[in-house]
Amino acid sequence: MGNTDKFEMIANSYDTAERIQIAKVSSDAIREYLVDANRKSAIDFGCGTGLVGMNLLNDFSSMLFLDTSPNMIDQIDQKISDLNIRNADTLCFDFEKEGLSNLRADYIFMAQVLLHIKDVEFVLSRLFDVLNDGGHLLIVDFNKNEKVVSDFVHNGFDQVELADMMTTIGYRNIQSRTFYEGSKIFMGQDASMFVLDSQK
Template sequence: MSRFDLDALTWDEKPRRVELAKTVVKNIVPYINNTQKILEFGCGTGLVGLNIAPFVNELIGIDTSKEMVKKFNEKANKLNLNAKAYQKDTFEIDEKFDVVVSSMTLHHIKDINKLSKKLYEITDICFLADLEKEDGSFHTRGNGDVYHFGFSLEELEEYFNDWEIEYKTIHKIKKHKDFPVFLAILRKN
């Protein structure tokens, strides 16, 4: 059982996660419409995806954690949304999507060059929210599954060099200090 399987049970209880997800959704909604099929990778319990689902034709979530996927689908069914999650790694996706979104998952993915290529194969536009460069103190329970201490625009430009990037700070997560969160909008060059 992964750390995220255990976290899934109480994931939605942290107000700071709900707040961040609301801000991410608010910043993505102006760009999407009800004809689109959207993929969210690292969907977790659906804090972002299930709030985007009402604005689009179909929302598919994927996550490597079985328990996160279970929570997502329980909530989607209760809300009667056209949204479904699957237990899958992002690198297993071959289907094409109108838009790909993700929040707070990038720093858990080791090979961002490989991710950049995968996303290029499956979509034309991505919305990626994650921590800006941090000092390694964000994950107070340890950095076991953390491969990146946030991302600067310069780093993203190197990883996503086939994409045009718009990068803006949209939020600050308040913990022992403030951790700024960016939204990067990636469009194919």
């Protein structure tokens, strides 16, 4: 996944008050779309230090924290150990480089991850394959923002264009909405965030 080197360096100091707050509103937005999830498995894709997934642990029967950064995974392993969590596991893996044929989940969620992925359609197609039939992919990310200029991340996404791409891949029942606006939360710019729910 893009920008792994950067995340390796900031893993130890990643959990700032602002990131914890945005993770809270993101997990609350995801939770609104969960149905009978306490009997379902989930993957926190591009989980970072697990801020969003940790908030949702009690909503699922099991959760896999997946990230490309070993240092980020170390942070989650420490949290799982410290809190004696029984229904979580971790995996350091890069979907952009290789596939996992035996990985399956009922829910996959990704919060502020898509903007770091170069080939969005390719990764969304791989995640489609991982979902069980009827499973859900939930995306939390920034709305397209022309003020953000970066060589490292997308400047957000147009919800309609993203839904069209996902429909082409095979996702259905796609719905999305803007749920949060914040000051200087995206590369130093004021920005808004959306949540998108889709089904296989």
